[in-house]
Amino acid sequence: MSNFAEDKAADAGNANYELLPCGIVRTDAKQRITFVNGMVRDWLDVTAEELVGRRRFNELLTIGGKIFFETHHATRLELEGAVRELNYDLAAKDGSRVPVLVNAHRLPEQTPGYLYVLLPFSERKKHEAVLKEAKLAAELADRAKATFISTISHEIRTPLHAILEAGNFLLKDNPRDDQAELITVLRSAGQNLLGIVNDILDMSKLESGLTELDTRAFHFQEIIDQAINTYTHRCREKGVTLRAELPETPLPPLMGDAVKIGQVINNLVSNATKFTANGEIVVGLARQCVGDRHTLAVSVRDTGIGIPEDRLEAVFQPFTQASAATSFSFGGTGLGLAIARRILEAHAAPLTVESEVGKGTTFRFTLTLPEAPPEAVSAMVDKQALADALPPLNHLRVVNIDDKAANLLINARYFREWKLNFVQYNNAADALAALGEEACDLVLLDLKMPEMDGYELARRIRRHPDPRVKALPLIALSASANRKVSEKMLDAGINGLVLKPFEPMYLHHLIKRYGEGRGGSSITWQDAAEDETATDAVDFTDVAEIFAGDDPDYKAFLEVIHHDLLEAVDHLGKCIVDFNEARFKTLKHNLVSTTRVFRLDGLRQQFGEAAELLEAGDRINFSALLERMITRIREVDAGVVGKIGELAAA
Amino acid sequence: MNLIDDHQITITGTGDRTILFSHGFGGDQSMFRYLVEAFAPDYRCVTYNLAGAGPAAPGRFRRERYRDLRGYAADVIAICEELQLQDVIHVGHSVSAMIGVLAANDRPDLFSSLVLIGPSARYINDGDYYGGFSAEDIEELLEVMGSNYLGWSARMGPAIMGNAERPALGEELAGSFQKTDPEIARFFARVTFTSDNRADLPKVSVPSLILQCDEDIIAPEAVGRYVHAHIPGSRFVLLKARGHCPNISEPAQTSAAIRTFLNELSTAAA
Numbered sequence: 001m002s003n004f005a006e007d008k009a010a011d012a013g014n015a016n017y018e019l020l021p022c023g024i025v026r027t028d029a030k031q032r033i034t035f036v037n038g039m040v041r042d043w044l045d046v047t048a049e050e051l052v053g054r055r056r057f058n059e060l061l062t063i064g065g066k067i068f069f070e071t072h073h074a075t076r077l078e079l080e081g082a083v084r085e086l087n088y089d090l091a092a093k094d095g096s097r098v099p100v101l102v103n104a105h106r107l108p109e110q111t112p113g114y115l116y117v118l119l120p121f122s123e124r125k126k127h128e129a130v131l132k133e134a135k136l137a138a139e140l141a142d143r144a145k146a147t148f149i150s151t152i153s154h155e156i157r158t159p160l161h162a163i164l165e166a167g168n169f170l171l172k173d174n175p176r177d178d179q180a181e182l183i184t185v186l187r188s189a190g191q192n193l194l195g196i197v198n199d200i201l202d203m204s205k206l207e208s209g210l211t212e213l214d215t216r217a218f219h220f221q222e223i224i225d226q227a228i229n230t231y232t233h234r235c236r237e238k239g240v241t242l243r244a245e246l247p248e249t250p251l252p253p254l255m256g257d258a259v260k261i262g263q264v265i266n267n268l269v270s271n272a273t274k275f276t277a278n279g280e281i282v283v284g285l286a287r288q289c290v291g292d293r294h295t296l297a298v299s300v301r302d303t304g305i306g307i308p309e310d311r312l313e314a315v316f317q318p319f320t321q322a323s324a325a326t327s328f329s330f331g332g333t334g335l336g337l338a339i340a341r342r343i344l345e346a347h348a349a350p351l352t353v354e355s356e357v358g359k360g361t362t363f364r365f366t367l368t369l370p371e372a373p374p375e376a377v378s379a380m381v382d383k384q385a386l387a388d389a390l391p392p393l394n395h396l397r398v399v400n401i402d403d404k405a406a407n408l409l410i411n412a413r414y415f416r417e418w419k420l421n422f423v424q425y426n427n428a429a430d431a432l433a434a435l436g437e438e439a440c441d442l443v444l445l446d447l448k449m450p451e452m453d454g455y456e457l458a459r460r461i462r463r464h465p466d467p468r469v470k471a472l473p474l475i476a477l478s479a480s481a482n483r484k485v486s487e488k489m490l491d492a493g494i495n496g497l498v499l500k501p502f503e504p505m506y507l508h509h510l511i512k513r514y515g516e517g518r519g520g521s522s523i524t525w526q527d528a529a530e531d532e533t534a535t536d537a538v539d540f541t542d543v544a545e546i547f548a549g550d551d552p553d554y555k556a557f558l559e560v561i562h563h564d565l566l567e568a569v570d571h572l573g574k575c576i577v578d579f580n581e582a583r584f585k586t587l588k589h590n591l592v593s594t595t596r597v598f599r600l601d602g603l604r605q606q607f608g609e610a611a612e613l614l615e616a617g618d619r620i621n622f623s624a625l626l627e628r629m630i631t632r633i634r635e636v637d638a639g640v641v642g643k644i645g646e647l648a649a650a
Numbered sequence: 651m652n653l654i655d656d657h658q659i660t661i662t663g664t665g666d667r668t669i670l671f672s673h674g675f676g677g678d679q680s681m682f683r684y685l686v687e688a689f690a691p692d693y694r695c696v697t698y699n700l701a702g703a704g705p706a707a708p709g710r711f712r713r714e715r716y717r718d719l720r721g722y723a724a725d726v727i728a729i730c731e732e733l734q735l736q737d738v739i740h741v742g743h744s745v746s747a748m749i750g751v752l753a754a755n756d757r758p759d760l761f762s763s764l765v766l767i768g769p770s771a772r773y774i775n776d777g778d779y780y781g782g783f784s785a786e787d788i789e790e791l792l793e794v795m796g797s798n799y800l801g802w803s804a805r806m807g808p809a810i811m812g813n814a815e816r817p818a819l820g821e822e823l824a825g826s827f828q829k830t831d832p833e834i835a836r837f838f839a840r841v842t843f844t845s846d847n848r849a850d851l852p853k854v855s856v857p858s859l860i861l862q863c864d865e866d867i868i869a870p871e872a873v874g875r876y877v878h879a880h881i882p883g884s885r886f887v888l889l890k891a892r893g894h895c896p897n898i899s900e901p902a903q904t905s906a907a908i909r910t911f912l913n914e915l916s917t918a919a920a
Binding site: 030031058062063064065066067068070071072074075078079086087088089576577619620621623624625626627628 | 674675713714791794837841866867
C-alpha cells in the first residue's frame with residue numbers, strides 16, 4: 001500500500017471512531033497522541049489540535065494516574081500487547097475529573113502505536129460506591145448485632161449468677177419446707193436461664209462467623225465417653241438406658257476441634273435425654289479409614305416422642321422446636337440443634353434426622369478427620385508426660401504465703417501433684433509466727449500483701465533469732481518483674497523470683513534446688529527479658545481471681561474476651577489499610593479494660609504509640625506497629641482459647 | 651518455606667559471573683525478561699520477586715520488616731548468602747536501584763558493581779531538592795491504586811490478552827498478578843515514594859552505572875543526574891527511551907549500556 005492509501009484507510013478508521021459512544025485515543029509507539037475522537041474532546045473540552053502531536057496519553061491523566069500508568073500499565077502494555085479495565089480519572093482543563101475505564105491495545109507492527117478505548121465510568125463508579133457502602137453498612141450492622149448479643153449475654157450472666165448464689169445460700173440456711181420448694185424453683189429456673197444465655201451467645205458467635213475451629217490432636221472416643229458420663233445420671237433417674245456402640249478397635253488420635261465436636265454430641269444427647277421417657281438412647285460410632293483420613297459416622301438414636309415429618313427441618317431453626325407445646329412441656333430454647341448443625345457446617349458435615357412419632361428419633365452426621373500427625377500427638381502426650389516425669393518432692397516441706405486464696409489454691413494443686421509437703425498462710429504475721437515452730441526447707445512468698453508485704457516478711461526472716469529460720473531460702477512469686485523490684489528483693493534477702501503465672505516446671509526446679517540446699521547463697525532471677533514464655537503468656541492472675549472457683553462464669557467471660565479479641569484483630573486489620581482514626585480510637589477504648597485485666601501493658605503501650613503515629617500521619621510505621629499488635633493479640637487470644645479449652649475439659 | 655520459595659528466585663544461564671536483578675515498584679521479575687535473555691548466554695542471571703510482589707504465602711509479608719527499604723536490602727543480602735553469590739553485579743530498576751545501594755553499602759564485599767536503572771534518591775520535592783512529586787501526588791497514586799483494586803488483582807490477570815510474539819508470557823504474568831495482595835502493594839507504594847536515600851549515595855564504594863531514560867516522569871533526568879553527582883565515580887548514560895522501564899521498552903539499548911560498563915570494568919581490572 002502507498003502512504004496515500006494508508007492515510008486514506010486511517011482517515012476512514014478515524015471517521016468511524018468519531019461515531020463510537022466511547023472515548024478513543026490513538027498514539028504512536030512513543031505514546032504521543034495521533035488521534036482523539038469527539039467523545040474525549042468533549043469530556044476534556046479541548047480541540048484535536050491541542051492534543052494531537054503535542055501531548056502523550058499519560059498527560060491526559062491525573063498525577064496519581066500518571067504514576068500508576070508508568071509503573072504498572074505501560075510495562076504491561078508493552079509486554080502483553082493489551083490491558084483491560086483500568087480505572088483512571090482524566091484531568092479536564094478546568095480541573096474537573098472524568099472517571100473512565102481504560103482498555104488499551106498495542107497496534108500491529110505495520111502501524112506501531114497504541115489504541116486506548118475509554119469507557120465512561122461515572123455511573124458505574126457511583127453504583128460501585130453505593131454497593132460498597134451498603135456492603136460495609138450491612139457488615140457493620142451484623143457485627144454490631146453480634147457484639148450487642150454477646151455484651152447483653154454477659155451482662156445478664158453476672159446478675160443471674162448472683163441470683164443463683166443467693167439461692168444456694170438460702171438452701172444451706174435450713175429453709176422451711178415450703179421455702180425450700182420455692183428455692184429449688186428459683187435455682188432450677190436460674191440454671192435454665194443461664195443455659196439459654198450461653199446458647200444464645202454460642203449461636204450469635206456461630207452466626208457471625210466469629211467461631212474458629214481450634215484443631216488439635218484428640219481422642220474421639222473420649223468425647224463420647226464424656227457425653228455419656230454427663231447424662232447417665234439423668235437418664236437413670238428417668239429409667240432410660242444411655243449407652244454407646246463403639247467400634248472394637250480403638251481409634252487413633254485425630255485432628256479436630258474437640259471442644260466443638262464435644263458440644264455437638266453433648267447437645268444431641270441432651271436433646272435425646274429431654275425427649276425420651278423410657279427405652280434407650282444409643283450413641284453409635286462407625287468408622288471407615290482411607291489412608292490417614294477417618295470417616296466417622298456418628299448417630300444418636302432415642303426411643304423418645306419423635307418428630308412429625310413436617311417439622312423435621314424446623315427443629316434445626318434457632319428458637320424453633322417441634323411444636324409450641326414442646327417448649328411448654330420440655331423447656332429449652334431450641335438452640336441446641338441449631339448450634340450443633342452450625343458447628344457441623346463449619347466441619348462441612350451435614351446433620352440429618354430421621355424420626356417417627358411415638359417411636360423415636362435418630363440424628364446422624366459424618367465427619368472426616370485426618371489422623372493426628374506424630375508431632376501433634378506428642379504435643380498432646382508430652383505435656384502430661386513431662387509433668388508426670390517431674391520427680392516427687394515428698395522429702396521437702398515448704399511454707400507458702402499469699403493473701404489471695406485463688407493463688408494458694410493453684411499452688412496447692414501443684415504441690416500435691418509433686419507430693420510436696422506444704423503449709424499455707426494468707427498473711428505474713430501468721431507465717432512468721434509459725435516459722436519459729438515448724439521445720440521447713442523453703443519459703444515461697446507473695447510480694448504484694450496487705451499489712452506486712454513480702455519484702456518486710458523477708459527482712460524479718462533474715463533477722464530471725466533462730467539461725468535455721470534466718471537461713472531459709474526465700475523464693476518470691478510475683479507478677480511484676482522489673483529491675484527496681486529485683487533490687488528491692490535483693491536488699492530484703494530474697495533468693496529467687498518466679499514470675500506469675502509461673503511455669504510449673506521452673507517452680508519445681510527452684511523448689512528442688514533450694515529446698516535441697518543446693519542454691520547456696522546464689523540468687524536466681526527469672527528475668528522478664530530472658531524468659532519469653534513467662535512474659536508472653538497471658539496473665540490470667542487477675543481474672544482467675546475475679547472468677548475464683550466459678551468455672552462456668554469464668555469460661556463465659558473468656559468467651560466474650562475471645563470474641564472481642566477476634567473483633568479487634570478484624571478492626572486492626574482494617575485500620576492498617578484505611579487509617580480510620582475513629583475506628584482505631586473506638587477500638588483502643590474498647591480494649592482498655594481487657595489489656596488491664598490481662599496485664600497486657602505492652603499492648604496498651606502499643607495502642608498509645610500507634611495513636612500517636614496515626615495522629616502524626618506516619619502511616620508506614622502505624623501499619624507496621626498494628627501488624628505487630630495483631631500478632632500479639634492473636635497470641636493472647638490463643639492463650640484465652642487454650643484456657644477456655646482447659647475449663648471446658650475440667 | 652525458604653528464601654527461594656518466598657521470592658520465587660529464578661536462575662538462568664551458567665556464566666561465571668552473577669547478575670542479580672531486583673525489580674521496581676509495580677512490577678515483578680518478568681520486568682527483566684529481555685535483559686535476562688540478553689545476558690543469560692554469558693552470565694548467571696538471578697531474578698526474584700521483592701517481598702510482597704509475588705504469590706508468596708499469605709501472612710509472610712511483615713510490614714515491620716519492610717517499613718523502609720532496608721528490609722528489602724536485607725533480603726538482597728540474604729539471597730546472595732543463600733545462593734553463595736560473590737562479586738555480584740546488582741541491577742536494580744526503579745526503587746530497587748536504591749535497595750541495591752543500601753545492600754552494597756551494608757556489604758560491599760558481596761558486590762562488584764551496581765547498575766541503577768531509573769534511580770531516584772527521593773521522589774518527593776524537599777526544599778531545593780527536586781524529586782518530581784509532592785506528598786499529595788503520592789496520596790493520589792494510592793487512591794488510584796485503591797480504585798484499581800479489582801483492576802489489577804483480579805481483572806488484570808485474566809484480561810491479559812496473550813502476546814502474539816510471546817504467547818506463554820500472558821499466563822505467567824496473570825499468575826503472579828492475580829496473587830499480589832493489593833494492600834501490600836499500597837504499603838510498598840508508600841514506602842517507595844516516601845523513601846529518602848540521599849545520604850546513602852556518597853557512601854557507595856563500588857563502581858556504579860546510572861541508566862537514565864530521556865522521557866521518564868517517575869525519575870526525571872534531574873533526579874538521575876542528582877544520583878550521578880552524589881555517587882562517587884559513578885557513570886551516567888542517557889538512554890533514548892520513553893517511560894520508566896527501558897528494560898522493557900528499549901532492552902537492546904539498555905543491555906548494550908550495561909555490557910559496555912561491565913566490559914570497561916573488567917578491562918580496567920585486567
